[in-house]
Amino acid sequence: MTKNTLIxxxxxxxxxxxxxxxxxxPSTTSFLFGAKGSVELFDLEKTASLxxxxxxxxxxxxxxxxxxxxxxxxxxxxxxxxxVAERIGQPxxxxxxxxxxxxxxxxxxxxxxxxxxxxxxxxxxxxxKFTKRERLLIDREITDLEAMFGGLRxxxxxxxxxxxxxxxxxxxxxxxxxxxxxxxxxxxNSDCDASSIQYPIPGNDxxxxxxxxxxxxxxxxxxxxxxxx
Numbered sequence: 167m168t169k170n171t172l173i174x175x176x177x178x179x180x181x182x183x184x185x186x187x188x189x190x191x192p193s194t195t196s197f198l199f200g201a202k203g204s205v206e207l208f209d210l211e212k213t214a215s216l217x218x219x220x221x222x223x224x225x226x227x228x229x230x231x232x233x234x235x236x237x238x239x240x241x242x243x244x245x246x247x248x249x250v251a252e253r254i255g256q257p258x259x260x261x262x263x264x265x266x267x268x269x270x271x272x273x274x275x276x277x278x279x280x281x282x283x284x285x286x287x288x289x290x291x292x293x294x295k296f297t298k299r300e301r302l303l304i305d306r307e308i309t310d311l312e313a314m315f316g317g318l319r320x321x322x323x324x325x326x327x328x329x330x331x332x333x334x335x336x337x338x339x340x341x342x343x344x345x346x347x348x349x350x351x352x353x354x355n356s357d358c359d360a361s362s363i364q365y366p367i368p369g370n371d372x373x374x375x376x377x378x379x380x381x382x383x384x385x386x387x388x389x390x391x392x393x394x395x
Contacts, residue, residue, distance in 0.1 A: 179375035184356035193360040197368035220365040225391035238331035242374040250385035258317040268342040281311040334358040
């Protein structure tokens with residue numbers, strides 16, 4: 167895809183719309199070029215260039231079969247985030263971020279192991295030996311653990327990078343990644359702090375269509391660069 171084509175696609179999904187100036191984080195000033203009424207506008211040439219840089223990074227991860235954790239609980243993005251992560255076989259957190267998911271990874275691993283153990287027992291018919299009440303409690307625990315950690319199933323170690331939609335809303339995930347020096351690719355609006363994001367992609371993260379475009383491009387980049395089995 168040429169840069170002009172990418173810019174046209176970004177424009178068509180409204181990726182150029184930011185927020186009003188009063189919400190602007192100073193770190194996003196260089197990504198903006200003007201305003202329409204009270205709404206500031208992103209310079210889509212810069213957005214396209216930064217997206218290309220982020221895609222090159224994603225391709226480098228894919229080439230070495232590195233793990234990317236996709237993160238967003240926003241209504242505009244969570245379904246797309248789950249879809250693209252599953253498409254490329256990567257973990258995701260599409261609900262409320264559980265504090266300590268990265269910084270307390272050893273404890274999270276225990277919760278995931280318990281989830282796998284219960285699911286294996288259920289699917290293998292081993293719950294028949296328990297009382298009805300015990301089976302009910304185990305089923306409830308499976309439901310709760312899947313709701314909190316289901317997207318992390320199969321993640322055996324800390325991720326090599328994060329992809330975040332709206333690091334302001336997902337500040338917990340962004341901060342844990344910063345503490346552990348895990349690089350972050352983030353699609354972010356003008357109210358976000360871009361200063362600690364290694365690969366910022368400035369744009370309208372409140373637009374479902376813009377989020378879908380960016381996440382699909384990231385997933386395609388990962389797919390294209392993944393070595394054949």
